[in-house]
Amino acid sequence: MPTLRRSALFTPADDPGMMRTATESPADALIFDLEDAVPADHLPEARENLRRIVTDIGDDVEAGVRINAVGTDMWLDDVRAAVAAGVDAVLVPKVKSPAELSAVTDALAASTDTPPAVRFAIETPTGLLDASAIGARAASLPPVTGISFGLADYCRALGAPGPTESIRDRLAFRIGSVAAAHGLGAFASTHLDVGDEAGLRRVAASSRDMGFNGMSAIHPVQLPVINDVFTPDADAVRRARRLVEAYEAADSDSIRVEGEFLDEATVAHHRTLIKRYEAVHGDDR
Numbered sequence: 001m002p003t004l005r006r007s008a009l010f011t012p013a014d015d016p017g018m019m020r021t022a023t024e025s026p027a028d029a030l031i032f033d034l035e036d037a038v039p040a041d042h043l044p045e046a047r048e049n050l051r052r053i054v055t056d057i058g059d060d061v062e063a064g065v066r067i068n069a070v071g072t073d074m075w076l077d078d079v080r081a082a083v084a085a086g087v088d089a090v091l092v093p094k095v096k097s098p099a100e101l102s103a104v105t106d107a108l109a110a111s112t113d114t115p116p117a118v119r120f121a122i123e124t125p126t127g128l129l130d131a132s133a134i135g136a137r138a139a140s141l142p143p144v145t146g147i148s149f150g151l152a153d154y155c156r157a158l159g160a161p162g163p164t165e166s167i168r169d170r171l172a173f174r175i176g177s178v179a180a181a182h183g184l185g186a187f188a189s190t191h192l193d194v195g196d197e198a199g200l201r202r203v204a205a206s207s208r209d210m211g212f213n214g215m216s217a218i219h220p221v222q223l224p225v226i227n228d229v230f231t232p233d234a235d236a237v238r239r240a241r242r243l244v245e246a247y248e249a250a251d252s253d254s255i256r257v258e259g260e261f262l263d264e265a266t267v268a269h270h271r272t273l274i275k276r277y278e279a280v281h282g283d284d285r
Contacts, residue, residue: 004279005029005062006214006230007223008187012037013046013065019053025220026227029062034078035069035093043074047081054085064089064116070100076107083111092120093150096127098137105141118143119187122175123150124157131174135182146185148216149175152192163192169206176210188215197225204229213276232277240270 009027011018013034022030032054038046050065057063065087067078082090092104101120108115120138122131138144149171151163160167172188179186188207191200204215204226215226239258246257247267254263 004213004230004276005185005187006280007226008062008064008214008216009220009223010037010066010190010216010218013049014038014042016049016053019049022220023053023057023061026223027061027217027220028214028227029064029089030057031064031066031089031091031216032087033066034074034081035066040074043077047077047085050081050085050087054087062088064091064119066091066093067104069094070103075104079104079107080111082116083108087116089117089119089145091148092118094123094127094153095120095134096124097130098134101134101137101141101144105143108143115143117145119146119148119185120144121148121150122171122178123153125154128154128171128174131178132181135178135184138184139182144184146187146213147175147179148187149189151189165203168203172207172210172212176212180211186212188212190216190218191222192218194219194221200225201229230276231280232273234277237274237277240273243267244270244274 005028007027008029008031009022009025010031010033011022013019013032019032032050034043034046054063065078065082065085067082067090068074070092079090090104090108092101095101105115105118108118122128127134135147138147151168151171154171155163155167168189176186188204191203193199200222207215208230214230217223217226243257243260243262244267247255247262254261256262
């Protein structure tokens with residue numbers, strides 16, 4: 001699996017043709033959806049599709065599944081189907097409390113000795129108000145590695161007329177802060193206008209600048225932009241390496257190199273840039 005998940009492509013699990021097409025896309029991660037995109041009467045077929053298709057996915061792509069929310073009649077069967085299919089990750093939607101997150105990790109532990117990674121989404125006002133406590137619980141549960149947010153569902157719960165950049169930025173800032181506070185990866189919500197490449201690039205860059213590791217997509221055409229935005233520029237990485245090497249060789253813990261003031265805090269940003277670049281390209285100088 002990739003160590004850096006720049007992009008994750010949502011695909012309905014009741015459409016095997018779309019699922020196989022998704023496996024040929026440049027996504028770092030695939031999220032086969034059992035939730036919003038699949039009618040309840042199609043779930044048995046969708047779960048069977050998981051078992052048949054996940055086994056064909058190569059090691060360089062993370063195979064994930066979004067289950068139905070805890071509290072529905074479907075989520076436990078979704079968990080069992082995810083384990084039976086051998087997925088790498090489970091995405092838990094609409095988490096509203098720490099107990100819901102624990103319920104999923106407990107169910108996974110009861111189903112397998114090697115549970116997949118777990119990421120969860122905050123998509124309701126209730127979940128957002130309890131996000132810090134949920135993040136703290138996540139940090140205590142080894143399978144849980146990341147947090148995301150669902151803009152469309154959150155706006156619907158608010159009664160807002162539609163997703164706006166203002167709501168997105170406020171929600172992203174809160175979720176990014178929870179991720180940083182509790183050592184979780186942060187994944188940005190989808191951009192719903194598939195034809196709006198400029199808007200997608202703007203949203204992806206804003207999310208990256210707020211510390212998000214990657215972003216979800218609803219169509220393969222969005223993946224090249226997302227991957228590009230979340231891949232550090234090679235020239236910037238070469239400069240970051242020079243700055244870090246100069247700082248580490250200096251006798252002082254605050255120096256000026258190439259016009260930039262460096263201390264431990266600023267150097268940490270350059271180290272993060274280098275780490276993300278190497279997660280994509282290896283130690284390619």
